[in-house]
Amino acid sequence: MSVFTYQQGSLHAEQTSLASLAAQHGTPLYVYSRAAFEAHFKAYDEALGEWPHQVCFSVKSNSNIAVLNVLARLGAGFDIVSQGELERVLAAGGEPSKVVFSGVGKMASEMVRALEVGVGCFNVESEAELVRLSEVASSLGKVANISLRVNPDVDAQTHPYISTGLKDNKFGIDIQKAPAVYALAATLPGVKIVGVDCHIGSQLTDISPFLDALDRVLMLVDELAAQGIEIEHLDLGGGLGVTYRAETPASPQQYIAAIKERLGERRFKLIFEPGRSISANAGVFLTRVEYLKLNEHKNFAIIDGAMNDLIRPALYSAWQDIKPVNEQSSAPVRRYDLVGPVCETGDFLGKDRDLAIAEGDVLAVMSAGAYGFVMASNYNTRGRAAEIMVDGDQAFVVRERETLTSLFQGESVLPG
């Protein structure tokens, strides 16, 4: 059930009116719901129940420290891909021992910091990285817990830009080669093998690719056991899809039930790295109509939110629902392209939407809690939007709007 509902004709986040947030804080504006984040996290945690597990929220999908803190309070772990994300987790009160460090290009300095604070596991993506990690850990007198991210070569049947488990993708270690790399890991002094990891892609609406990947990972685990290498956990990555429009993805309950059934008696600790399925439908993006431009062939609503704020439509042709914050309007319904002020033809948040809108109206782009603010840029020297977290009938500014002068702070002109 969505926490974004119309109450007396006006769209709310929980018990807070979005129109009043737009009036108070201005637009464009990201608004998150604490209750939604909590419910989506608990869906995983409770479905796993007594099964040994760790749900590691994928920080890349929404890294605001208030979001991370809300989840940390529920016992969440975190999936990170950079030192920056690690520092956010620490600032938010997350426990380093519940962190998994993913990513193809970890730098030595990032490994040092992660070892110093004691992250739970490194998901190693190449042989070269494995060797470097062992060296870095040894030089600190430490041993790094590792799992290898294997690439099981399954087709996630999702958008090519967010499919990661195919042989052609840059991610992970070819599952055929994995036994040899594990054998190498077993000889290295600075690493300890604790798991196997895979992540095959994002926005998967069908669970069969996950199950195919699991089958291949289990075959690998058997092969490793025959080599004398025992693992403690399976990290199945993130990737469960959400409803943006009419998709009907499996729920975390259904997904986890299917995984448990496949595992049977093999009670490995399970790690998941969900991002989108926790954050997407916990946030909306508010934008105001600046101008209407009515042409013979096409009507444009020019809005104050743009591709620099929310790039998914421009980058992936992603469809996200767009709703007026106030349901009632005296304006006629027309078909619009909703375009931003950025000087690119690809700068749109929605196309061919039937809306009854007038200048000054506030619109909510739905499902914007994942890969929204985190992918925002300052293109066209536009400051990034503010972020608000709603908790019941209260609202908190969890990131201030960027000021224009801050955008060129740190730049300088040549002398003389």
Ligand code: LLP
């Ligand atoms: N773990 C790893 C290793 C990942 O690469 C990702 C996402 C996740 C977990 C979380 O996946 P999720 O549960 O959110 O699907 N910007 C794109 C999505 C990129 C996903 C990258 N990796 C979008 O806006 O659709």
